[in-house]
Amino acid sequence: MISPLRLAGQAAAYLVFIALIGYGTGVTHTHFPPEKALIKLSFTHGAARTTDCRRLTADELAKLPPNMRRPVECARGRGAVFAELIVDDEMLFSASLPPAGLSHDGPSRVYRSFVVTPGRHRLLIRLRDTPRSSGFDYTREAEVELAPQQNFVIDFRPEGDGFIFR
Amino acid sequence: MNPLRHALRRLFDGADALFDRSFGPAWNPLHQLGALGFFFYWIVLATGIHLYIGFDTSVTAAYTSVETLSRSAWFLGGVARSLHRYASDALVIVMLVHLTREFALDRYRGVRWFSWLTGVPIIAFVYASGIGGYWLVWDKLAQYIAIATTEWLDWLPIFGEPIARNFLAPTSLDDRFFSLLVFLHIAIPLFLLFILWIHLQRISKPRINPPIGLAAGSGAALLALAIAFPAASQGRADLAVVPATIKLDWFYLPLYAVFDRWSYGAGWALLAIGGAVMIALPFLPPLRRPATATVHLDWCNGCGRCAEDCPYAAITMGRRSDGLPFDSEAVVNPSLCVGCGICVGACPTSTPFRHGAELVTGIDLPDPALGLLRERTHAATGKLAGPARILVFGCDHGVTGATFASESVAAVSLPCIAMLPPSFIDYVLSRDLADGVFVTGCSETACYNRLGERWMEERIAARRDPHLRRRVPRERLAVCWPTPSDRRRIDREIAAFAARLKELGPLSPRPAKAPEDAATSEAAG
Numbered sequence: 301m302i303s304p305l306r307l308a309g310q311a312a313a314y315l316v317f318i319a320l321i322g323y324g325t326g327v328t329h330t331h332f333p334p335e336k337a338l339i340k341l342s343f344t345h346g347a348a349r350t351t352d353c354r355r356l357t358a359d360e361l362a363k364l365p366p367n368m369r370r371p372v373e374c375a376r377g378r379g380a381v382f383a384e385l386i387v388d389d390e391m392l393f394s395a396s397l398p399p400a401g402l403s404h405d406g407p408s409r410v411y412r413s414f415v416v417t418p419g420r421h422r423l424l425i426r427l428r429d430t431p432r433s434s435g436f437d438y439t440r441e442a443e444v445e446l447a448p449q450q451n452f453v454i455d456f457r458p459e460g461d462g463f464i465f466r
Numbered sequence: 467m468n469p470l471r472h473a474l475r476r477l478f479d480g481a482d483a484l485f486d487r488s489f490g491p492a493w494n495p496l497h498q499l500g501a502l503g504f505f506f507y508w509i510v511l512a513t514g515i516h517l518y519i520g521f522d523t524s525v526t527a528a529y530t531s532v533e534t535l536s537r538s539a540w541f542l543g544g545v546a547r548s549l550h551r552y553a554s555d556a557l558v559i560v561m562l563v564h565l566t567r568e569f570a571l572d573r574y575r576g577v578r579w580f581s582w583l584t585g586v587p588i589i590a591f592v593y594a595s596g597i598g599g600y601w602l603v604w605d606k607l608a609q610y611i612a613i614a615t616t617e618w619l620d621w622l623p624i625f626g627e628p629i630a631r632n633f634l635a636p637t638s639l640d641d642r643f644f645s646l647l648v649f650l651h652i653a654i655p656l657f658l659l660f661i662l663w664i665h666l667q668r669i670s671k672p673r674i675n676p677p678i679g680l681a682a683g684s685g686a687a688l689l690a691l692a693i694a695f696p697a698a699s700q701g702r703a704d705l706a707v708v709p710a711t712i713k714l715d716w717f718y719l720p721l722y723a724v725f726d727r728w729s730y731g732a733g734w735a736l737l738a739i740g741g742a743v744m745i746a747l748p749f750l751p752p753l754r755r756p757a758t759a760t761v762h763l764d765w766c767n768g769c770g771r772c773a774e775d776c777p778y779a780a781i782t783m784g785r786r787s788d789g790l791p792f793d794s795e796a797v798v799n800p801s802l803c804v805g806c807g808i809c810v811g812a813c814p815t816s817t818p819f820r821h822g823a824e825l826v827t828g829i830d831l832p833d834p835a836l837g838l839l840r841e842r843t844h845a846a847t848g849k850l851a852g853p854a855r856i857l858v859f860g861c862d863h864g865v866t867g868a869t870f871a872s873e874s875v876a877a878v879s880l881p882c883i884a885m886l887p888p889s890f891i892d893y894v895l896s897r898d899l900a901d902g903v904f905v906t907g908c909s910e911t912a913c914y915n916r917l918g919e920r921w922m923e924e925r926i927a928a929r930r931d932p933h934l935r936r937r938v939p940r941e942r943l944a945v946c947w948p949t950p951s952d953r954r955r956i957d958r959e960i961a962a963f964a965a966r967l968k969e970l971g972p973l974s975p976r977p978a979k980a981p982e983d984a985a986t987s988e989a990a991g
Contacts, residue, residue, distance in 0.1 A: 306487070306490070309484075310489055310683060312488075313485070313489070313495070314684070314686075315687075317559075317684075317687060318552075318687045318688065318690065318691040321555045321556060321691060322552075322695050324555065324715065324716040324717050325551065325697075325713075325717065326695075326713045326715075327713065327714050327716050328711060328713055329711070329712055329713070329714040329726075330711045331610055331712060331726055332708045332709070332710040334710040334711060337708075340634065342630075342631055342634055344627055344628075344631070400626065409627070409628060411617070411620060411628040411631065449707050449708045449709075449710050450706065450707065450708070451705060451706055451708050453635045455635070466634075466637070466706075
């Protein structure tokens with residue numbers, strides 16, 4: 301027969317154990333300021349190749365094995381993508397995004413978040429993916445109304461309209 | 467390292483004594499941490515299989531299915547889900563206490579490096595399983611964890627496409643990716659079971675089931691928590707809205723607070739440093755390996771008791787190699803042997819009654835060898851005086867013998883109390899070397915060498931060979947398994963034993979018995 305004192309000791313130990321679990325699984329944690337909004341800029345896009353593709357001559361093609369006679373030869377390397385994000389005339393992001401891969405032939409990537417004040421904002425996002433040194437190949441400008449805690453996403457799809465606001 | 471370990475040791479000793487008083491040594495949760503871990507794992511597994519039946523693995527319906535399950539079936543849904551979560555948390559708690567205790571008791575170096583190192587991936591897999599489970603509910607907490615985890619992984623420049631792009635906007639996440647998460651949440655815990663099996667490989671008779679009373683109590687406590695505070699979702703995930711305030715599980719998700727407070731890089735640094743320290747610990751510095759057991763084939767009849775009693779599976783029975791007419795012989799694997807001497811205590815030829823210039827037994831330690839143990843017994847008892855002469859057989863990991871030595875009390879310490887062949891008790895009393903024998907060691911069910919006090923108890927109670935002979939007057943034998951810091955208890959017990967011996971009067975010396983062959987002596991029982 302277990303003594304009442306021992307039983308009480310066991311009950312207390314179990315109580316502490318489950319209290320620890322109960323408390324530890326429900327601690328409030330503020331991850332993001334509730335009065336702010338978030339702009340997330342993320343895209344994966346490959347810039348133009350650093351050298352133009354070249355069409356092989358008939359002689360050059362004839363020298364190649366039949367199964368390797370591709371009429372156009374392209375260098376693998378790509379240039380960097382240059383992107384800028386301006387919010388209410390303030391430059392939030394401006395970077396040259398290098399191509400991925402050991403041979404620099406992969407797409408350029410970006411995944412960045414910016415905490416902003418909710419309300420109306422003028423967004424200007426632009427991108428250059430060709431070798432030229434000035435100007436932009438894609439630009440989008442818009443007035444947006446951001447709610448508190450809103451996750452406003454700027455993505456990019458070259459095959460569509462370019463920048464996508466979500 | 468030592469000051470930290472000693473401080474933790476004192477803490478654990480205090481807690482041990484407290485739990486001993488409430489639960490008794492056999493149910494002491496600190497002695498059953500590994501077994502409790504298994505018990506909670508089985509609860510998680512059983513409730514997980516049950517919950518999976520009603521779970522929809524699509525990203526659009528996962529949240530609804532969990533909510534429906536939780537609300538429509540109070541016990542089979544809501545309580546089962548809560549048990550699933552709380553048992554997972556309980557598993558983390560016992561796992562962390564288990565590793566801290568093994569560190570505090572210095573049971574992670576030497577031969578035990580294997581158990582320690584195989585425990586490191588177990589921690590990783592437990593966390594991966596738990597964090598993955600939180601994703602599947604697909605509520606705001608899941609959304610937070612999913613984005614933070616993928617952004618954290620993307621911090622390493624090894625992934626082509628940022629994984630976090632899967633959680634960019636509501637339309638980004640597809641069912642296929644979600645199904646992958648479900649698969650991982652099933653595969654990782656199953657793989658965890660495999661690593662647990664490896665974790666137990668270098669120990670014999672691992673304790674994987676807690677005593678029924680402790681299991682019932684722990685299960686009932688978790689059930690009570692599940693009923694009183696059912697686990698709840700934190701609102702449907704919406705990738706268009708940032709989850710600002712969430713309720714975090716601090717057992718599984720403390721790293722996420724590090725991400726928020728500092729950075730993902732800090733999270734990686736913490737993990738890398740923590741992992742490196744865990745892996746390096748058994749070698750900082752390595753334990754000085756004691757000399758391992760050696761087999762003396764002339765005295766080994768291949769009975770297999772040493773192999774049966776070895777707590778580290780260091781002894782196997784091999785084919786006889788010396789031509790003697792026995793089937794097998796003991797073979798010691800030195801890389802697994804910790805030099806505890808339990809095999810010496812198990813060997814039926816280990817008896818101090820044997821005469822001859824050198825006391826040789828079937829299996830022995832180089833230091834202290836059985837012969838030295840007999841010499842120490844004679845040396846210790848030779849100084850005893852008074853009406854109640856007590857010889858204490860103790861172990862190097864319990865209360866040390868020197869602390870209670872006096873005119874009427876002497877002590878002989880062994881690497882493990884189970885190194886003591888029961889015939890030594892008989893020897894001391896039958897030769898009138900002392901009026902009583904006091905056997906002590908590590909606290910009950912918490913032997914440094916895992917099974918020492920258990921084997922000793924069973925040998926004394928004649929439930930295990932070689933057992934204490936019936937002729938030994940049990941009233942002149944006392945056994946005590948205090949926590950190593952419980953000096954007062956052992957002093958009290960020795961004083962009470964001395965008083966009892968005084969009442970009994972001096973031991974009537976038996977006629978000196980001719981030295982006998984050990985095998986016949988023990989067989990006589």
